[in-house]
Structure formats: structure tokens, C-alpha cells
Amino acid sequence: MTPDTILPMIFGRIGLDSLPFVPAILNPSTSEFIAAGAAGVVFLGAFIVLGVVTWFGWWGPLWRDWLTSTDHKRIGIMYIVLALVMMARGVIEGALMRVQQGVGLDGGFLSDGHFSELFSTHGTIMIFFVAMPFISGVINYVMPLQIGARDVSFPVLNQISLALTAVGAALIMISLILGKFSTGGWPAYPPYTGLAFNPGPGPDYWIWSVGIAGLGSTLSGINFAVTIYKERAPGMTLFRMPLFTWTVLCTAIIMVFAMPPLTVATATLALDRYLDFHFYTNDLGGNMMNYVNLFWLFGHPEVYLLILPAYGIFSEVIATYSGKRLYGYMSLVVATMSISVLSFTVWLHHFFTMGQSANVNIAFGIASMFIAVPTGVKVYDWMATMYRGRIRFSVPMVYATGFLMLFVIGGLTGVMLANPTISFQVHNTLFLVAHFHNVIIPGVLFGLLAGYHYWFPKAFGFRLNTRWGYITAVLWIVGFCVTFFPLYVLGLMGMPRRSVSFTDPSFEPLTLIAMGGAMLVLMALSSLMIQLWISVRDRATAQVPLGDPWNGRTLEWSIPSPPPEYNFAVIPQVWSRDAFAADKEAGIAYQEPETYDAIAVPSNTSIGMVVCIGGVLLGLGMVWYMWWLAAVSFLGIVGAFIVRSFQTDTHRIIPAAQVARDHRVWLAQIAASPEVTRAQECSPANRGRAMNERPEPSL
Amino acid sequence: MTQFERKHPGLNLGSHHGAAHDQAEALVFGFWVFLMSDLIIFGLMFATYITMQGPMAEAGGPGPAQLYDLRSAWIQTLLLLTSSLTFGLASLAMRHKHGVAPVVVPLVVTLGLGLTFLGFELHDFQGMLAQGAGPGRSGFLSAFFGLVPLHGLHVTAGCIWLMVMLAQIAVFGLSDMVKLRLLRLGLFWHFLDIIWIGIFSIVYLAGLTG
Amino acid sequence: MKDEPNYRQELRSYLIGFVLALVLTAVPFGLVATGALAPLQTLGVITVFALIQVVVHFRFFLHIDLSQQKREDLHLILFTVLLLLIMCTGMIWIMASLSERMH
Numbered sequence A: 001m002t003p004d005t006i007l008p009m010i011f012g013r014i015g016l017d018s019l020p021f022v023p024a025i026l027n028p029s030t031s032e033f034i035a036a037g038a039a040g041v042v043f044l045g046a047f048i049v050l051g052v053v054t055w056f057g058w059w060g061p062l063w064r065d066w067l068t069s070t071d072h073k074r075i076g077i078m079y080i081v082l083a084l085v086m087m088a089r090g091v092i093e094g095a096l097m098r099v100q101q102g103v104g105l106d107g108g109f110l111s112d113g114h115f116s117e118l119f120s121t122h123g124t125i126m127i128f129f130v131a132m133p134f135i136s137g138v139i140n141y142v143m144p145l146q147i148g149a150r151d152v153s154f155p156v157l158n159q160i161s162l163a164l165t166a167v168g169a170a171l172i173m174i175s176l177i178l179g180k181f182s183t184g185g186w187p188a189y190p191p192y193t194g195l196a197f198n199p200g201p202g203p204d205y206w207i208w209s210v211g212i213a214g215l216g217s218t219l220s221g222i223n224f225a226v227t228i229y230k231e232r233a234p235g236m237t238l239f240r241m242p243l244f245t246w247t248v249l250c251t252a253i254i255m256v257f258a259m260p261p262l263t264v265a266t267a268t269l270a271l272d273r274y275l276d277f278h279f280y281t282n283d284l285g286g287n288m289m290n291y292v293n294l295f296w297l298f299g300h301p302e303v304y305l306l307i308l309p310a311y312g313i314f315s316e317v318i319a320t321y322s323g324k325r326l327y328g329y330m331s332l333v334v335a336t337m338s339i340s341v342l343s344f345t346v347w348l349h350h351f352f353t354m355g356q357s358a359n360v361n362i363a364f365g366i367a368s369m370f371i372a373v374p375t376g377v378k379v380y381d382w383m384a385t386m387y388r389g390r391i392r393f394s395v396p397m398v399y400a401t402g403f404l405m406l407f408v409i410g411g412l413t414g415v416m417l418a419n420p421t422i423s424f425q426v427h428n429t430l431f432l433v434a435h436f437h438n439v440i441i442p443g444v445l446f447g448l449l450a451g452y453h454y455w456f457p458k459a460f461g462f463r464l465n466t467r468w469g470y471i472t473a474v475l476w477i478v479g480f481c482v483t484f485f486p487l488y489v490l491g492l493m494g495m496p497r498r499s500v501s502f503t504d505p506s507f508e509p510l511t512l513i514a515m516g517g518a519m520l521v522l523m524a525l526s527s528l529m530i531q532l533w534i535s536v537r538d539r540a541t542a543q544v545p546l547g548d549p550w551n552g553r554t555l556e557w558s559i560p561s562p563p564p565e566y567n568f569a570v571i572p573q574v575w576s577r578d579a580f581a582a583d584k585e586a587g588i589a590y591q592e593p594e595t596y597d598a599i600a601v602p603s604n605t606s607i608g609m610v611v612c613i614g615g616v617l618l619g620l621g622m623v624w625y626m627w628w629l630a631a632v633s634f635l636g637i638v639g640a641f642i643v644r645s646f647q648t649d650t651h652r653i654i655p656a657a658q659v660a661r662d663h664r665v666w667l668a669q670i671a672a673s674p675e676v677t678r679a680q681e682c683s684p685a686n687r688g689r690a691m692n693e694r695p696e697p698s699l
Numbered sequence B: 001m002t003q004f005e006r007k008h009p010g011l012n013l014g015s016h017h018g019a020a021h022d023q024a025e026a027l028v029f030g031f032w033v034f035l036m037s038d039l040i041i042f043g044l045m046f047a048t049y050i051t052m053q054g055p056m057a058e059a060g061g062p063g064p065a066q067l068y069d070l071r072s073a074w075i076q077t078l079l080l081l082t083s084s085l086t087f088g089l090a091s092l093a094m095r096h097k098h099g100v101a102p103v104v105v106p107l108v109v110t111l112g113l114g115l116t117f118l119g120f121e122l123h124d125f126q127g128m129l130a131q132g133a134g135p136g137r138s139g140f141l142s143a144f145f146g147l148v149p150l151h152g153l154h155v156t157a158g159c160i161w162l163m164v165m166l167a168q169i170a171v172f173g174l175s176d177m178v179k180l181r182l183l184r185l186g187l188f189w190h191f192l193d194i195i196w197i198g199i200f201s202i203v204y205l206a207g208l209t210g
Numbered sequence C: 001m002k003d004e005p006n007y008r009q010e011l012r013s014y015l016i017g018f019v020l021a022l023v024l025t026a027v028p029f030g031l032v033a034t035g036a037l038a039p040l041q042t043l044g045v046i047t048v049f050a051l052i053q054v055v056v057h058f059r060f061f062l063h064i065d066l067s068q069q070k071r072e073d074l075h076l077i078l079f080t081v082l083l084l085l086i087m088c089t090g091m092i093w094i095m096a097s098l099s100e101r102m103h
């Protein structure tokens, strides 16, 4: 055996030129330098993180308190950290593309291949590794608290879902260092992702990172749905659930049923690439149109999966800061449910131009327009909630107003696009890019950021800095408008989407404006980080250990901040909607129960880390054709599950005495603290015991 | 105990564990949700198979009439159906009988039937591959090999799970945990039999009609 | 306790399910093997018998029925079937329209 046969057996198809630094030396160009720089940043970032953790001796706590934890609150926080890290990369890539197109008249500085990689990673990251984990994180943190539960139904499965998501994110980060990513866009259409067009590792990176993360989302969906069905506190009927929980239920149902089409699409694409199947090839009876069909069978429900929790967050935020009960609860619930079913009936509007008959197009076009109706209902409900409310214009409310105004515009352009004749004109232009960013950024992202600001004190026991919060929110809103409104015009002028450069000089003024907007967005991102930094630095003056800084209405505010690991010392009894607000109204909040019980919590487990590390190795083995690695890691994961299934001792008991002691200490603090008024909400005086506004304004 | 038992025949956790019953409820319901998610995967593979029929997808290669063996499909159907019955017997024994043997014996028979089924299926596939009718031959064959072996893989997973469960019975006896797992395995096994109805009807019978 | 079905009753239910399934399988196999009916009619029988058999399996092996306690599972299954119908019929409609317009 010679090295020529042994090396490929070990390293598969990894070669020296898979490293980004090598092409940058052999073939120096701006594009290659940027690629090498990005790889350098990943390396550096990894080293810094490892270094810091080692220096401060944090490995132990990191392992015990976080990586092996099955506590839904910690898992939720880890999801959000993952999302924020990936968001930094995604936004920088977006800005880079805007710069390229700003100066892209007859050229620019990026190669076309590199630009294609950028829009592919940007889209994939933003959807699967920013929006999805951010949402899963908020759901994980908030939903069990809102329904008065001690945890989700399956805490270990929850940890595994997080691990699978992390595997996907890790693979996509590794693709910066090792090899190139796909150039087929975030939906990864063949033929661009077929073996004939792109035999390299790029599409395989997409397949494994999205496929594995998608599996994680399916499992999360099952977990969330069962939790809401089975773990609600006594008295909390379905129609007493907070609206956020309702949207989570619908999102979970979409996860359960819309992820399978994605699994099918990625798996069949993989079969084509690995085992010479002909699902989507050009020859031998393949049919790549079916891929498009399958992908959007997932893709459209996916966008509602993303937006529904944001609707839920805005519902909570608007009700709380208007000091009012949510207007039209039932109509909001019904609208949410109809959206989640309707979202399965419109997928074809993403490929009106593929060639099916006009009858098919018009059927799906009409269905698509219908879906705007429930959303319209919601917008009116939110406005009616604010009407005659005593509004506090807090940071989340800034996001909410930005959302209400901008989202309506995005929604209306959506209704335009649902018309096949218009879609024929503007599909694949920047008009479409403007549309979907217009719903995703003011909708999903603002919702998540509002939720981040709103629930942060619950999770960490101190408020975020308000001043920097306003700055961030305004920068996001203005930055969004300046970046994306010009794209509507550019699209109508005919500038195609996904093009590295252009030749028509009349595009240039608008692409330059959009570039300026992208700089504002970058500033928004930085200011988000500054806010976090300053808030942590000044946390001593923003403590809210008592748990209710905003005069909240739902159960998550009725416990200390941060909550104990078992959440509720005693499971609350629910009598009506807005359970905590009702208790405060009736003066029966913060009561000491007659007895305390011991509480069983799931003990730590390292199965998630086994899945995470094994999954990354499995993915790498498959991407680089290192079959031994793939086989070993797959068997390792299966083996770990089998071994774990023989373990019987999976719980830890917290004695009743300890629960009672902690709860009484907190109750004593509550009793000793004055209630703070709304005017002091953002001052150090707010320690988490908000005064209840009475009487409730009526509408 | 009655509430829960009536809900999920095949389980007998004893009357004393309130919390264990809640937990069992969530586990079983969660498993149902998982199965339904899996059902969507199968449904889409069926639909893909249906759309990949005819001369265009066959690309000049062999079609159903040349490839499918009705006798073998019949035997496989009988094997799976019988294995569903034997699993049912195991569930019944778990619920009504004392001792481990009345549960283990039908489970071993089920395992044997499952493995025999896999043997027949693999033999069929081998025959097709020998004729040059593998997934690389045409879109139609890709759809076939995307659908039928997917069911086979599920059966394989079921067999491995069954073996693990036999080992767990040996270690733990019929503990609550073991019973709950057997209950879910039973759901899985019966579910696969339902998928098989689709396969023999849509793939084999419809393919050989006319 | 008293409405608890006993061993014999439940055994009978499994056996009934088994025999029904057997018949529902044997008839279409027989039709295809003998070619007794015209192809279109055979396809009709295959479809109808398969659907009935699915119900039989749910009823006798998976114990899903209309009783109050199992409503949750039943709702779940029906909802899944609804989505499956939307997805599969939509998909077949779209792909058929496309292939019709290909030549």
C-alpha cells in the first residue's frame, strides 16, 4: 500500500487546497483574502473562547451547569447564545453582499463563486441557525413557565434537540475553514446542488447541516406540543393559556408536520449525490421539479413557524405595556389556528413560474391571499389592545410599533406576490428579497428582540440597559428601512436577485443607499452587543430578584428572577386567563402554601454532548468521504443510546425543606419591598415588584 | 388504575403511581406524535413514487411488470401481519399474565418473523440488482428504492429495538419502564404494518395490475 | 374495574382483526394473481380494501376507537390524515400538470 491509497482512506477527499489559506496564497485576490480572513476569525474566535474558559477555570461549571443540564431554562439560554453568535456572522455576510452590490457596477471585489457562497450561507444561517434556535430558545425558556410546569415533557430529548441544532451550526462554521459551502442558495435547488454541477463538498455541507438540524426541530416540535398538552397547571384550560403559548402550540404542530418534507428533500438529494439515485438528475428519468415542490412543502409552513411565536411575543408585550387585557383573545387564537392550517395549502406560490398550468397557479394564488385575512385580524386586535391603554413606551414597545407599521407593508407586498401575474414579473428580482426581509426582519427578528428585552430580567435577574435598548431598536428600524426599501424599487426596475454585479448604471444610486442602510444595520448589531455589555457591567443597579418588573400578567412573572431550577415551589392553581394579573387584582398573589412537597428533577446527562460531538464527526465523515469516521461515530451514537437505556436512576430529589426555605426567603423579601410605580419602572428602585394598575381600563 | 389502563391496553403499571401514570401518558402521546410525523415522511415518499411512474421516469429501463414478484410480496405480507398478531399476544400477556415467559415467547417469535421478512425483502432487492435494476438505472427505480427499503430500515430498527428490549427484560424483568417501552415498540410495530398495507397495495399490487 | 375487558375478550379482538386483515389482503392479491377483473376495477378494489384494512389495523391492533378517552389520539390521527391529503393530492396534482405540459 502506498500513501496514495492510504491517505484517501483516512482523510477521504480532504486535500491541502481545502484549507482557505492555501488558495489565498496560490491565487491572491480580494475574494480569497476575505475567505481566508473569515477562516482566521473562526479560528481566532474558537481559540479565544477556549482560552478564556481555561484561564478562568470554567470547564467544570460549563460542563455541570450548562452542557449536561436538562433544565429547559438553561437549554433555552444556550439556544439563544447560539442564535446570537450565528446572527453576527449572518448579518456581516448580508452587509458584505450589500457592499458588493453597492460597488458592483461592472465588477466589484467578490468573485461570483464567493458571492454565491455568501447568499447560500447567509440564507441558510439566518433561517436555520438564527431564527429557528432563537425561537426554540425563547419557547424553551418561557412556555413551561407560562403554563405553570416544572419542565418540558421530555427534558433529555430537549437536550438532544439542542445538540442536533448545534451540530448543524458547527458544520456550517467548519465549512469556512475546510472546503467551500454550497452555491445553491438556501433552498439548495438541483441542478446547482446536483453531483453533475457541483461534485465538491459544498452541497454536502448544506445537506448534513440542514438535515441534522431539521431532525432536532422535529423533536423539539414533538416536545413542545406534548408539553402544552400534558403539563399545564391545574385549571389552565386550553382557552386560558397565554397567547404566546397558543402560538407555540401552533408552531410546534407545524414543526411536527412541516419538517418531514425537509427531511425527505434533503435525504433524497443525499441519495442522488451519494448512491447514484436519480430523483433529481437531468438524465435517466429524474425530475428536479419535485425537489422544488418538496422543499417548499416545508418552506412555506416554515415561515409561519417563524412568525407565529413572534406574534405571540408581541401579544404579550403589547398587553403588558398597555396595562390592559389583550383585546380579542378568541379571535387571536382562532386566527393563529387558521394560519397554521392554511400555511400547508399555499406552497406553490414559491414557484409560480415553474410551468404548471394556470389553473394550478390560480388555486394556490387564491389560497395565498386568504392567509392574509387572519393576520389582518391580528393587527387590528393589537391596535385595539393599545387603544385607550395606559401605554408605556418601553423598548419592546418600540419594536412593536416598528413591527406594526413595517410588517403591514411587508404583508401587503406578499399579497401582491400571491398574484401569479405579478409574480411572473418580479420573481427572482430584488423585489422578492425586499419582501421577505420585510416580513422576516420587522416580524420575526423584531419580535425576538422585543422578547429578548422583555424576558431578559426573568432569566438573569437584572434589566437590560434602556438607553442602549432604544438606540438599538431605532437603529434596527431605520437601518431596515434604508437597506430594504430601495430593493423594492430596484426589483421593479428589473435588477435580478443573487447577482454579483450589474451593468445598468441607473441601479447604482439605490444600491449605494442600500449599502448605507446595511452599515446602519451593522451599527444596530454592534449596539445590541454594547447594550448587553453595559447591562452586565451595571447590573448592580438593575436587579429585579422579586420577579415582576413590568407588572406582568402571566405566570412566569409570579416567581423569582432568575427562577429556581424547579420553577414553581408549588404548582399554581389557575382560575382565569392572565392568571397572575387576576391574582394580583384579587390580592391573592404571593401566598405561602400550606405544605411543600419534595420535587424530582431530571439529573444531568452527557447524552446530548455525545450526540453533539458524534454528530459533527458523522457530518464531517460524510461530507469528506471519510467513511470509517462516519461509521464509527454513527455506531457510537447508537451505542450510547442503548447503554443509556439501561440506566434507571435518572432523577434527583430536592427535599421539601429546601424548597420551603427558599420560597419563604423570597416571600419575606416581597413582603418587605414597596411596590414601584410605572414611572420608576426603569430606575434602580424597580426591584421586581411592580404596582398593579387599578382599575383596569376597559374596552 | 382503570383510567389509564382503559386508555392504553397492553400496560399494567399497578395502581399506586399517580405520577408514573402522568409520565406514561406523555410518553405514549409523544410517541404517537412522532409516528404521525414519520407518517408524513412515508406519505411523501409514496407520492413521489406515484409521480415517478411511466415511460419518462422509467427511462427505457424495466418497469413494475418485469420486476415485481407477487408471490414474494404475499409471503412478506403474511410474515408482517402474523408478527403484528404475535406482538399483540405479547402485549396481552404483559397485561393479564404473570411471569416473564408468556411475554418473551411471542416477542421472540415476532423477532423471528421480522427477520425473516427482512430476509425475503433483501433477497428480492438482490434479484433486482442482479438484473441491473438498481436505483441508478432510472428515476422510477430510485423512487422504488427510496420507498420500500425505507420501510425495511424501519423494520430493521424495530428488530434492533426488540433485541434491546429482550435484553432489558432479562436485566430488569417486566418493570414499569420496560413495559412502557414495550408498549411504544408495539405501537411502532403495528404502525409499520400499516405502512406495509400501502406498500403492497400501491407498489406491488397496483404495479402488477393490468 | 368491572368494565375492564378480560383476557379472552381482548384475545378475540386481536384474532378478529387478524382474520379481517387476512381476508382484506387475500382478496386483492387473488384478483391481481388471477386477473379476474378489468384493471380499473382491480385498482378500485385494491384501494378500497387497503383503506378498510388501515381502519381495521387502527381499530384492532392500535386500539383507536371512538371512546371518549382516546379522542386525543384520534384527533391527532385525523389531523395528520388531513395534512397528508393536502400534501399528497397537491403534490400529485402539481407534478401531473407539469408532466402533462412537458410534451
Ligand code: HEM
Binding pocket: A091, A093, A094, A095, A097, A098, A119, A120, A122, A123, A124, A126, A127, A130, A131, A184, A185, A186, A187, A430, A433, A437, A440, A441, A444, A445, A483, A496, A497, A498, A499, A518, A521
Ligand atoms: C440584518 C440584515 C440583513 C441584510 C443586510 C441582509 C442582506 C441580504 C442579501 C444582500 C441577500 C442576497 C440577496 C440576493 O441574492 O440578491 C440576502 C438574502 C437572504 N436573506 Fe438576508 N439580510 C439580512 C437579514 C436577514 C434575516 C434576519 C433573515 C432571516 C431570518 C434573512 C434571510 C435571507 C434569506 C433566506 C435570503 C435568501 C438567500 C438565497 O438567495 O438563497 N436575511 N440577505
Ligand SMILES: [Cu+2]
Binding pocket: A299, A300, A303, A346, A347, A349, A350
Ligand atoms: Cu410562502
